[in-house]
Amino acid sequence: MPDGTEPILDEELLYRRVPVSQKYYRPGIDKPASPEAFRPNKNRDQTGLSVFRAKYVSPEEVAQNDRGSKYFVAVLRAGDLRSQGIEVVPRPTEEAGPGHAELPGLRSENRRETEGEQKLLARKLSLEILGPYP
């Protein structure tokens, strides 16, 4: 198994965790999810919006946590993002694992300048929303 540093192919699927508690998405009611689900977090997304590579983790594993929180998982395709000018790069870490990746153009410090990209991710680039998990 590679270590997660290899380039992300255009056909690779990516997962973005979407907390159920925030009501960004309600199955059967909201389509698509709120763009707030793709707003870079000021603590977590300082170097880029966090996503996970489907070749390394399942949606259930992306949602796994020890706080009892539930998550939806939005599915994106790397090539779709790139066609809209949104780059995605591997960013494996010990904590997040080899499947961790980031969208370096969408960072916490420029989140007010990337409102359009956040809308794109929610409204055009999300292929589907899975879950909730667990």
Add this chain to the structure above:
Amino acid sequence: MVEAALTLPSFVERHPQSSSGDQLLASRFRDHASPTDGWQRVIDEYLTPWILDPTSLEEEDLEPPSLEILRLACRVAWYLQDKGWVPPLRVVPDGEGGVVFERDAGACFQTLSIFPSRLGELMTFDDCRLVSRAPVSFRGF
């Protein structure tokens, strides 16, 4: 040059979305609204449950809106309903102590944010491109 934030009543006068003006935008949102959409629905389904149980919004690394901001959002919703604004699809927390009303009309998407500072902004997107951003003040409201 940064546009000065208008108070909510002045802002609504400048950005009318009832029969008195901005009719094209208003009609696009109205056409996309479902028959069950309404400001009261947003209050009943989102804001009131959060006010009754603020812990439901607790999430790792996300700052929930305070009770003060949630109550302000209710007052804003009632005010905009009275002023004939087309209702939003939903209201969501912004993860930084504020809330965002969202309206969806297909290619056209609009957000009205209330920040913890009691300032805010109305943003309009056309095909996911930001086309306008107007500041508003909720202070004293």
